[in-house]
Amino acid sequence: MNRSMITASVTMGQLQNQLDTIANNIANSNTDGFKRRDVQFSSLLAQEINNQPNQDAEIGRLTPEGIRLGSGARVAGTVLRLEQGGIIETGRSLDLALLNPNILFQVQKTLENGDEIVEYTREGSFYLTPVDGNPERLQLTASNGDLVMGENGPIEIPSDFTSISVSGEGLVEVTLADQTTVNAGQLSLVEVIQPQLLESAGENRYRVSETADLNEVIGQPEANGNFIQQGSLEQSNVNLAQEMTQLMTTQRSYQMNARSIKMADQMMGLVNSIR
Structure with a gap:
């Protein structure tokens, strides 16, 4: 196959x-x-073709010898960009916006085989669901029912609460019907050191x-x-323009x-038509 066709076809697959x-x-x-991702490209290995049979003519040459032809480009990787998105106020007490671009929530996901794994997310739209076997207790969950993790396990609160308050550092406090305040736990937050080593896990998680x-x-x-703003959500950091x-x-x-593939095909057709 024509070299230009190989180079172009390889690059098209990566594009x-x-x-x-x-x-x-x-x-x-x-x-x-x-959080958006950027694609980074790198050149594939180049092949050098030596077209000068008389090496005596190369004495004193300052430029590299031969002709170097590349084999196209490839995707070197996709980079997760954690720049802060816009903050919108919702007024909902269980909507939590993270104010530091490198801070993430921890969510406990249960796999089909029963194993439990930890995933990370910036999406702070949470809900309350009853604890299995104990309807008097509610637990903080993500939209799909996965548990939101606290420093001492899942966050649980009494079902007879009247209001929930979340501090900037993630301390969850609830006010009960008798106006007493109860400490429900501390949200478990993590800081990302190397975002490029985070893999997408689906459902806006890593x-x-x-x-x-x-x-x-x-x-x-x-x-x-001060990492959390209650009653708000962080928007996507995608710039549509x-x-x-x-x-x-x-x-x-x-x-x-x-x-270029079409042109190479036409050129080979012309060559084949010469008799």
């Missing part, structure tokens, strides 16, 4: 990955707490890569920090590579 990433960013532009050391990726936030510009640029690159 499709970038188009998929941009499409995912745009699709989640209205998802609370969503997990630490199996090949990474947990302590190198996740740390503990500083004490007494920027994503659309990137989309058009990637489409033009895809079309250019497709055009």
